[in-house]
Amino acid sequence: xxxxxxxxxxxxxxxxxxxxxxxxxxxxxxxxxxxxxxxxxxxxxxxxxxxxxxxxxxxxxxxxxxxxxxxxxxxxxxxxxxxxxxxxxxxxxxx
Amino acid sequence: xxxxxxxxxxxxxxxxxxxxxxxxxxxxxxxxxxxxxxxxxxxxxxxxxxxxxxxxxxxxxxxxxxxxxxxxxxxxxxxxxxxxxxxxxxxxxxxxxxxxxxxxxxxxxxxxxxxxxxxxxxxxxxxxxxxxxxxxxxxxxxxxxxxxxxxxxxxxxxxxxxxxxxxxxxxxxxxxxxxxxxxxxxxxxxxxxxxxxxxxxxxxxxxxxxxxxxxxxxxxxxxxxxxxxxxxxxxxxxxxxxxxxxxxxxxxxxxxxxxxxxxxxxxxxxxxxxxxxxxxxxxxxxxxxxxxxxxxxxxxxxxxxxxxxxxxxxxxxxxxxxxxxxxxxxxxxxxxxxxxxxxxxxxxxxxxxxxxxxxxxxxxxxxxxxxxxxxxxxxxxxxxxxxxxxxxxxxxxxxxxxxxxxxxxxxxxxxxxxxxxxxxxxxxxxxxxxxxxxxxxxxxxxxxxxxxxxxxxxxxxxxxxxxxxxxxxxxxxxxxxxxxxxxxxx
Numbered sequence: 001x002x003x004x005x006x007x008x009x010x011x012x013x014x015x016x017x018x019x020x021x022x023x024x025x026x027x028x029x030x031x032x033x034x035x036x037x038x039x040x041x042x043x044x045x046x047x048x049x050x051x052x053x054x055x056x057x058x059x060x061x062x063x064x065x066x067x068x069x070x071x072x073x074x075x076x077x078x079x080x081x082x083x084x085x086x087x088x089x090x091x092x093x094x095x
Numbered sequence: 096x097x098x099x100x101x102x103x104x105x106x107x108x109x110x111x112x113x114x115x116x117x118x119x120x121x122x123x124x125x126x127x128x129x130x131x132x133x134x135x136x137x138x139x140x141x142x143x144x145x146x147x148x149x150x151x152x153x154x155x156x157x158x159x160x161x162x163x164x165x166x167x168x169x170x171x172x173x174x175x176x177x178x179x180x181x182x183x184x185x186x187x188x189x190x191x192x193x194x195x196x197x198x199x200x201x202x203x204x205x206x207x208x209x210x211x212x213x214x215x216x217x218x219x220x221x222x223x224x225x226x227x228x229x230x231x232x233x234x235x236x237x238x239x240x241x242x243x244x245x246x247x248x249x250x251x252x253x254x255x256x257x258x259x260x261x262x263x264x265x266x267x268x269x270x271x272x273x274x275x276x277x278x279x280x281x282x283x284x285x286x287x288x289x290x291x292x293x294x295x296x297x298x299x300x301x302x303x304x305x306x307x308x309x310x311x312x313x314x315x316x317x318x319x320x321x322x323x324x325x326x327x328x329x330x331x332x333x334x335x336x337x338x339x340x341x342x343x344x345x346x347x348x349x350x351x352x353x354x355x356x357x358x359x360x361x362x363x364x365x366x367x368x369x370x371x372x373x374x375x376x377x378x379x380x381x382x383x384x385x386x387x388x389x390x391x392x393x394x395x396x397x398x399x400x401x402x403x404x405x406x407x408x409x410x411x412x413x414x415x416x417x418x419x420x421x422x423x424x425x426x427x428x429x430x431x432x433x434x435x436x437x438x439x440x441x442x443x444x445x446x447x448x449x450x451x452x453x454x455x456x457x458x459x460x461x462x463x464x465x466x467x468x469x470x471x472x473x474x475x476x477x478x479x480x481x482x483x484x485x486x487x488x489x490x491x492x493x494x495x496x497x498x499x500x501x502x503x504x505x506x507x508x509x510x511x512x513x514x515x516x517x518x519x520x521x522x523x524x525x526x527x528x529x530x531x532x533x534x535x536x537x538x539x540x541x542x543x544x545x546x547x548x549x550x551x552x553x554x555x556x557x558x559x560x561x562x563x564x565x566x567x568x569x570x571x572x573x574x575x576x577x578x579x580x581x582x583x584x585x
Contacts, residue, residue: 003462007462008458011458011461011462011465012458013442014461014465015417015445015454015457015458015460015461016421016424016438016441016442016445017442017445017446017449017454017457017458018434018439018442018443018445018446019446019454027455027458030455030516031455031458031459031462033515033516033517034409034455034459034516034517035459035462037406037409037517038406038409038410038472039406040402040403040406041403041406041407041410041475041476041479042475043403044400044403044475044478044479044482046475046478046479046482049478049481049482050478050481051474051477051478051480051481052477052478052480052481052484052531054294054295054338054533055293055294055295055484055532055533055534055558056293056294056295056340056342056533056558056559058295058338058340060337061334061337063334072196075196075197078194078196079192079193079194079196079427079428079429080426080427080428081425081426081428081429081430081431082431088426088427090426090437091433091436091437091440093436093437
């Protein structure tokens with residue numbers, strides 16, 4: 001499977017990373033190198049094999065459905081690039 | 096008095112308890128040592144005032160005959176751990192000046208035990224790297240140099256700051272983290288000891304996430320005993336991490352001196368790879384001989400899917416990273432770069448905030464998870480993981496621990512491997528299997544290369560059997576008598 005320049009453009013968009021046009025070729029080369037190397041996994045017979053979930057068998061823990069943490073608006077907003085009246089301020093978006 | 100910064104953690108704890116010196120004294124010595132070693136670039140945030148305040152609190156407790164397991168001991172903290180009120184960025188530009196309002200469980204455990212924080216340690220950006228060359232704050236320099244050569248060497252990665260600071264006596268010991276070898280490889284490159292426990296032993300709460308099914312906390316320290324002391328405090332069951340295991344922590348410190356008599360040590364034939372240097376091969380044989388002489392039985396084992404571990408890792412890790420790092424959108428924290436519309440703001444923020452290696456891995460992760468490819472890549476890789484784990488389970492029917500080299504070769508120079516991503520990734524060929532299978536692994540310095548650089552041996556144990564790692568690691572340490580230290584040039 002080979003990654004084209006168009007594929008890189010698409011993956012960059014899906015990753016929400018702006019990639020300048022002139023870097024697309026270089027990245028296609030790098031991704032092809034890595035993906036080509038990864039393709040050796042196709043040699044492994046995985047029929048009937050379950051995907052791994054954990055090394056030590058455990059059940060996901062359950063707890064009461066109650067608030068354990070909260071009323072920390074100041075802390076939640078402390079690192080925001082912009083806030084106003086206790087809200088995050090984000091760029092205007094009309095779509 | 097001896098130079099306090101040169102003490103092991105065990106020695107320092109004894110001295111503090113006996114009031115031979117105070118926490119303030121040893122903390123002050125470390126602060127001075129750190130100031131004098133800035134050329135190594137091991138610390139990205141120094142917290143001298145906080146350290147002295149914590150030291151005074153510890154001294155007060157010691158004076159009253161109280162104190163926890165690490166009372167008064169100055170430690171370095173990898174920048175991956177959220178520390179309340181102290182900037183934490185995982186050495187990425189995208190986190191800007193992010194200052195957590197909460198503490199990671201692992202570091203909270205340390206402070207509850209009386210430890211003193213000296214500062215935050217440099218690392219590869221989001222722990223993605225094997226040479227500490229991807230940090231937003233620049234390279235960490237290895238205090239070790241090749242004999243008769245002044246060329247700067249990498250300390251390995253991603254816990255490069257942790258490894259360099261321990262090797263250069265800039266802290267008694269450090270926290271680190273390991274996703275594909277990020278504790279054990281830098282430990283091997285710097286003549287220090289590093290252990291990654293069984294997945295789930297330590298809480299991941301408050302650790303900046305890279306690949307959640309692989310990430311695990313652990314220490315880098317000067318000796319096997321020191322690593323046992325620190326790991327004991329770092330591990331705990333934590334309801335805030337659903338993958339945290341509710342299991343007891345045995346007396347690992349006591350295991351270090353127990354020896355290996357009667358243990359069966361497995362030697363995986365698939366680890367004799369082409370890229371393994373002659374001297375690393377020889378050191379491995381030496382390690383086998385040491386353990387045999389100490390009463391262990393050596394058995395050849397087979398881990399047939401070893402060659403598929405790295406390719407599987409480079410699907411699973413980027414895939415999980417692409418999901419984890421989706422949170423960095425410049426809206427709620429971190430640096431924001433504005434674009435013409437919302438999507439362009441996201442794209443500009445992430446293009447400017449993430450370094451090249453991170454961008455590359457996020458794109459790989461996005462690609463392998465994209466529509467139509469999930470089964471072919473991620474699902475297949477998770478099945479290969481099961482096969483790798485089954486290899487280990489079968490091997491452990493005939494042995495109690497596995498001995499391997501930690502890395503194929505000693506520390507390399509800057510730029511030497513950064514041209515080809517796949518060549519860089521091969522550094523992790525012996526360490527990554529333990530992450531994929533969730534098993535504990537320790538790296539112990541066991542000898543020097545012909546160029547005068549440290550070489551490490553790795554011991555992999557069964558799930559939850561860190562005891563085996565500490566017993567074998569302790570034996571290797573005693574047999575090797577590794578006392579070499581980097582000559583101080585900084």
